[in-house]
Amino acid sequence: MNRVFMILTFAGVPLSVIGTLLHWSSILLFIIYCLTIIALASYMGRATESLAVVAGPRIGGLLNATFGNAVELIISIFSLKAGLIGVVLASLTGSVLGNLLLVAGLSFFVGGVKYKRQSFNVYDARHNSGLLMFAVIIAFVIPEVFSMKMDDADTISLSVGISIILIILYLAALFFKLVTHRGVYISDSGKGSVHEEEEPEWGKGKAITVLALATVAVAYVSENLVHTFAAVGESFGWTELFIGVVIVAIVGNAAEHASAVLMAVKNKMDIAVEIAIGSTLQVAMFVAPVLVLVSLLFPTVMPLVFTLPELISMASAVLLMVVISNDGETNWFEGATLLAAYTIMSIGFYLL
Template sequence: MGKIFAILVFVGVPLSVAGSLMHWPSLVMFAVYCVTIIALSSYMGRATESLAIVTGPRIGGLLNATFGNAVELIISIFALKAGLVAVVLASLTGSVLGNLLLVAGLSFFMGGIKFKRQTFNVYDARHNSALLMFAVIVAFVVPEIFSMTMNESKTLSLSIGISIVLIGLYLAALFFRLVTHRGVYTHQEEGREEFHEEPEWDKKKSIIILLLATLAVAYVSEGLVHTFEAVGEKFGWSELFIGVIIVAIVGNAAEHASAILMAMKNKMDVAVEIAVGSTLQIAMFVAPLLVLLSLFFEKPMPLVFTVPELISMVTAVFLAVSISNDGETNWFEGLTLLAAYFIMGLGFYLL
């Protein structure tokens, strides 16, 4: 897999530059940009993972929290710059649905085919469940309800206040897991194996690759955003569908693949952490950060989603929580999550 991504990077980046300078058709460039970003995000993930191993659990956890959704954050910033607020909100929705239903579903399904019963840390699952319900149901639904009786200015002020609270709570959650309660729940269950990991790259190489990949993603993402309008007109895709399905999958593809591979190796703690942890990061850090960053652009972004987006996210949370709270899973539960994702995807496509 690593060799394939390496080829895609060394071919995709030059093609992205050449195509941009030579004004190749938008559909061609859309495909080139998507493949290139997926390959680059793989390198960012590997570099971050290597740094996390080298620097230890505390700094490593902070690095994973910072760069875990860096690709989607970069794409969203350029989308905000272009005034595509609906696409950004839809991509946030797509990330929540993609992580909780598609990634977790594929992980449970593929792992469940190989192993009849797979288990993961039930204490982490319950801790994350409470945060998920708060982040999505409280922080996302409340602005929608109150915005019905507010003007645009007050809605934006409410969104800013909620965003600050969310970021503060997310940082507190990191402090809780990495400092005050680090390791408290890790060994509560018997029979768990310890995995000693060796970094793929040393510290210096990891930092260089991470910086170069981040710069390349920023360049390619700006080009990708400018193809959305042409692609939407060609295929009849709405901004909502492009954000919920396309941007969300492209921005998280490499991370999604990692979760599925971990599940097939029976490392379910890692697979679940990728799916649920990434969702929490999107809801409690990336989304509120984008609200605050949007204040520097012409069109600010209030934290107000459409009704279909809200209902889909709330449904995904309840379904994921009910399935994961017992600390074990199987292929049928994975199939249930996948079915929910495809039903919602069909709805957004036809909307």
């Protein structure tokens, strides 16, 4: 499988560049871009696994989420510059739904097929649950509710204030988990899944280099992929909302998808859960607020105000994940439940 991904990478990246310069068919380019991103995501997954062995599951998962979300951040900044506020908000919604329901669901399902019962750090799960409830249900719902009684200027001011608070709390959460309380809350459930004598596939330097180079390549391909959405959407009957919530989110987060499932297959659920939930928290508490602040530099400013279907979908996903993950254990049926929820929401956004 690694050889297949290697061929796809070394063929896909040059073809992506050539096809872009020669203006090939949008549908053909769409297929090439998607396959190339998936292949590059496999390298990001292998690099993350190597770093996780060296640095631990928390830092490994955080690095994967950061590099994976860097792609989406870059795409969103270009979209903001073009004034595509709706697409950016839809892609943020898609990232939350994709990570909590699709990535976690696939990880729980695929891992659960191989193992009857899988465990992860219950203390981390409960800590993340509180942050998820705050970031999505409070910080995202409040602007929507209050903006009903505000003009545009006050809505932007509220969005900027909430964004600054979210970023500060996210940095505080990282400081809490990685510095002041690192190793304090250790669960017995996951101790047997990663052996201390395990050797990483790549050294620390090589893993970081591969991760960085793959991220740059994914960013380039992803930026060009965005330009094919209009033609592909018209060909397949996809709306702009569906493209933002489902297509952009799936392709933009391909790295997390591949990495989390790979970790689940190897029974490294601490890393898989950290990737899925950690990436969601990073999108909600860092990427979205940063985009609000960056939008102040452009003619069209983005308020932190989502549509009602987007808010209800995200809140439902958070509540479902909290209920499923708070016991620190999972199985294939819980994964199937998350995937079913994602499918129902995807159908809704497709028909909306």
